[in-house]
Amino acid sequence: MTDTHNARMYQYTAFDQRIVDERVAQFRDQTERHLAGELSADDFRVLRLQNGLYIQRHAPMLRVAIPYGLVNTKQVRMFAHVARTYDRGYAHFTTRQNIQFNWPELGRVPDILAELATVQMHAIQTSGNCIRNTTTDQFAGVAPDEVVNPLVWAEIIRQWSTIHPEFAYLPRKFKIAISGSTKDRAATLVHDIGLVALKDDAGHIGFRVIVGGGLGRTPIVGTVIREFLPWRHLITYLEAVLRVYNRLGRRDNKYKARIKILVKESTPAQFAEWVEAEFEATQNGPTLLSQSEVDLIAARFTQPVYKDLPADDAGTVTFAAAHDDFARWQRRNVHAHRVDGYAAVTLSLKRIGVPPGDITADELDRVAALADQYNQGELRVTHEQNLVFSDVEISQLPALYAELKALGMATPNIGLIGNIIACPGGDFCDLANAVSIPVAASIHERFESLDYQFDIGELDLNISGCINACGHHHVGHIGILGVDKHDEEWYQITIGGAQTLAVDGNRSTAKIGKIIGPSFARADVPDVIETLIQTYLSLRERDDERFVDVVARTGIEPFKERVYAEAN
Amino acid sequence: MPKLINRYGVVDATLGTNGWVEYTGDAGAIPAGAKVLLPLTEFREFSGTWQKHVGSNGALGVRLSPADDPALIANDLEKLALIAIEFPAFTDGRGYSTATLLRERYGYIGELRAVGDVQRDQLFLLSRAGFTTFALRDDQNIEKSLAAFNDFTSYYQHAAHRFVDDRALALAA
Numbered sequence: 001m002t003d004t005h006n007a008r009m010y011q012y013t014a015f016d017q018r019i020v021d022e023r024v025a026q027f028r029d030q031t032e033r034h035l036a037g038e039l040s041a042d043d044f045r046v047l048r049l050q051n052g053l054y055i056q057r058h059a060p061m062l063r064v065a066i067p068y069g070l071v072n073t074k075q076v077r078m079f080a081h082v083a084r085t086y087d088r089g090y091a092h093f094t095t096r097q098n099i100q101f102n103w104p105e106l107g108r109v110p111d112i113l114a115e116l117a118t119v120q121m122h123a124i125q126t127s128g129n130c131i132r133n134t135t136t137d138q139f140a141g142v143a144p145d146e147v148v149n150p151l152v153w154a155e156i157i158r159q160w161s162t163i164h165p166e167f168a169y170l171p172r173k174f175k176i177a178i179s180g181s182t183k184d185r186a187a188t189l190v191h192d193i194g195l196v197a198l199k200d201d202a203g204h205i206g207f208r209v210i211v212g213g214g215l216g217r218t219p220i221v222g223t224v225i226r227e228f229l230p231w232r233h234l235i236t237y238l239e240a241v242l243r244v245y246n247r248l249g250r251r252d253n254k255y256k257a258r259i260k261i262l263v264k265e266s267t268p269a270q271f272a273e274w275v276e277a278e279f280e281a282t283q284n285g286p287t288l289l290s291q292s293e294v295d296l297i298a299a300r301f302t303q304p305v306y307k308d309l310p311a312d313d314a315g316t317v318t319f320a321a322a323h324d325d326f327a328r329w330q331r332r333n334v335h336a337h338r339v340d341g342y343a344a345v346t347l348s349l350k351r352i353g354v355p356p357g358d359i360t361a362d363e364l365d366r367v368a369a370l371a372d373q374y375n376q377g378e379l380r381v382t383h384e385q386n387l388v389f390s391d392v393e394i395s396q397l398p399a400l401y402a403e404l405k406a407l408g409m410a411t412p413n414i415g416l417i418g419n420i421i422a423c424p425g426g427d428f429c430d431l432a433n434a435v436s437i438p439v440a441a442s443i444h445e446r447f448e449s450l451d452y453q454f455d456i457g458e459l460d461l462n463i464s465g466c467i468n469a470c471g472h473h474h475v476g477h478i479g480i481l482g483v484d485k486h487d488e489e490w491y492q493i494t495i496g497g498a499q500t501l502a503v504d505g506n507r508s509t510a511k512i513g514k515i516i517g518p519s520f521a522r523a524d525v526p527d528v529i530e531t532l533i534q535t536y537l538s539l540r541e542r543d544d545e546r547f548v549d550v551v552a553r554t555g556i557e558p559f560k561e562r563v564y565a566e567a568n
Numbered sequence: 569m570p571k572l573i574n575r576y577g578v579v580d581a582t583l584g585t586n587g588w589v590e591y592t593g594d595a596g597a598i599p600a601g602a603k604v605l606l607p608l609t610e611f612r613e614f615s616g617t618w619q620k621h622v623g624s625n626g627a628l629g630v631r632l633s634p635a636d637d638p639a640l641i642a643n644d645l646e647k648l649a650l651i652a653i654e655f656p657a658f659t660d661g662r663g664y665s666t667a668t669l670l671r672e673r674y675g676y677i678g679e680l681r682a683v684g685d686v687q688r689d690q691l692f693l694l695s696r697a698g699f700t701t702f703a704l705r706d707d708q709n710i711e712k713s714l715a716a717f718n719d720f721t722s723y724y725q726h727a728a729h730r731f732v733d734d735r736a737l738a739l740a741a
Contacts, residue, residue, distance in 0.1 A: 015722060026719045030689060038709075039689075046659055047689055129659070159724040165696035166668050166727065169661025235725075246665045281673060286726040 007301035028110035052123030063126040068154040069097035073368035080364035093357040131161035137185040138382040148180035148197035171249035172257035184508035212263030215469035219512040223268035236287040240278035309341025313395040332412040347387040347409040355437040357385030416453040425465030432465030434482025434489035446526040475499040477548040490519040496551035575717040577741035601625040634662040642674040655684035664697040671698035671728035691716040698728035
């Protein structure tokens with residue numbers, strides 16, 4: 001097999017370009033028919049959702065796909081252009097590695113899509129009851145613990161799932177995540193299908209297949225139904241899962257329509273049996289992947305150029321010794337790289353006074369310029385709503401730090417309480433019961449001190465404005481969920497959740513957080529979080545015992561007691 | 569009235585049935601020698617009786633609801649000249665899997681008709697899933713619907729349409 005270790009971004013063929021262009025023309029025609037009164041609002045609704053277009057509280061919202069989170073600087077400049085020309089000068093990165101524009105005008109959306117198509121971008125299947133954008137590890141291709149680079153496989157899944165005739169009208173939305181490292185950074189255990197790329201003893205690539213995980217109203221950790229699926233069967237097996245789900249998934253109640261409910265109600269063992277029977281009947285058929293097909297797709301990927309560099313850089317070491325703020329940033333926002341002399345850098349989009357994931361057009365342009373200068377013209381969007389430069393020379397870190405600091409994107413809060421994940425919430429979203437962004441802001445302010453954040457250590461704090469859980473609150477070490485009580489906004493708090501609680505060999509475990517008790521008024525939330533943190537600090541046995549580890553050790557009781565004792 | 573089309577043109581613009589009569593419980597309403605479309609349960613129980621009734625001049629078809637399992641007619645496909653798959657709402661996608669199974673797994677090569685909430689904007693997908701005729705919802709424009717088969721000139725993935733005989737389709741239109 002071709003060495004795909006360095007694969008980065010897939011470059012369209014004329015074939016790919018034509019499909020995206022034809023999709024734009026199709027949607028333009030649909031929009032025109034709708035505006036002319038030939039296509040009802042109900043019928044159009046389903047079609048526009050499959051093109052990423054929601055009608056929201058204030059205006060339409062357009063969600064553009066960033067396949068597996070990778071973008072080049074030409075595309076980033078296009079985002080800036082779209083934000084300026086069609087929107088209010090800013091955009092929002094989501095927890096699904098996509099980008100959203102919150103104020104476009106319906107009649108101009110086809111023009112936006114046509115502009116995006118010129119830089120190989122689209123909004124196909126970014127919403128609706130279909131197979132959504134496949135997500136992966138933000139450190140794919142560069143992580144030292146990577147076994148298989150998942151990016152080529154993610155592209156194979158993207159192509160297969162794009163405008164798939166059989167699976168365009170599923171019972172509910174369908175999300176696939178793929179990881180190729182020992183530590184799971186793609187949340188494969190809480191997706192409709194999670195794939196973990198592995199190698200067997202002989203070095204052959206295959207996938208562990210997990211189904212039926214998910215967050216939302218019924219949070220469930222997924223079940224492994226195949227320990228090792230040889231890669232040639234990947235698409236056939238995905239089709240088997242999708243076909244069983246399409247035929248048997250519930251359609252009577254949208255809250256019970258996700259695959260996780262089918263897996264749970266039928267039992268994982270029964271579900272696996274159905275899938276295996278379907279696979280048995282279809283394997284080695286036309287969907288069997290061939291080596292040449294994989295090679296041809298892999299050959300379309302860009303590859304970074306690495307210089308032969310020493311593992312560390314003396315200048316950067318000296319600089320760090322003399323600059324505490326840089327050293328601190330390096331500790332939190334700079335990540336190990338599998339190639340000597342290189343590092344990955346997270347640009348924090350968690351800034352005081354700015355909603356998590358928001359970015360202005362000017363900032364997008366500036367980030368693009370920096371990516372051209374320091375990162376070979378590409379960057380990544382993370383599901384934590386930050387950006388990543390994946391291939392920065394270690395010797396360049398001090399210079400890049402200075403630039404990012406000037407941009408306000410060098411806050412050293414990655415992995416800390418300041419790195420809050422939050423959905424757009426009630427300020428923007430029609431579904432929300434409560435606001436998320438002001439809650440994030442109030443917590444952010446409370447924990448503004450970086451010394452305090454460093455003392456607390458690793459902590460994921462996730463906020464969702466409603467049970468749909470776009471803010472992934474169930475897997476936050478601390479999760480906050482907006483609920484509606486008699487038309488007032490209240491917040492329910494969970495603790496002990498984790499996207500990756502522990503790693504054993506190449507197997508990660510995830511955990512759904514537990515609700516600590518009755519919900520709180522918005523104004524009380526920062527105090528409650530403070531009490532949880534104080535409780536943790538008093539209970540931890542070592543500095544490196546994380547909040548989530550303490551909850552796993554002691555249970556939620558000591559936290560619950562303190563929080564509700566103080567509330568009364 | 570619905571109109572019946574295939575990807576090459578109009579098959580029946582008046583009644584939209586192309587001569588098929590639907591059995592809805594009154595056997596007396598079905599003349600001998602008719603082309604009759606039966607619900608799955610009726611076909612399974614009385615296919616022999618119906619075959620005699622329609623004789624060699626008539627034909628049998630089956631109408632499948634979204635939840636019907638096509639495996640139940642897998643051994644009877646040579647008796648069938650039509651399988652109609654129902655879409656109560658175009659968002660109910662089960663019929664796409666039913667069609668795929670009939671074409672790929674069970675080897676059905678006859679007419680596969682989409683009925684119900686069949687609109688222009690699903691025709692490309694339906695056609696790729698192996699459907700060959702389309703009983704359009706009343707309000708659909710025929711010309712615009714025929715254009716829909718060309719919404720895309722290519723596609724990424726294998727699908728059941730490759731089991732369809734395009735020349736026979738064109739001749740039928």
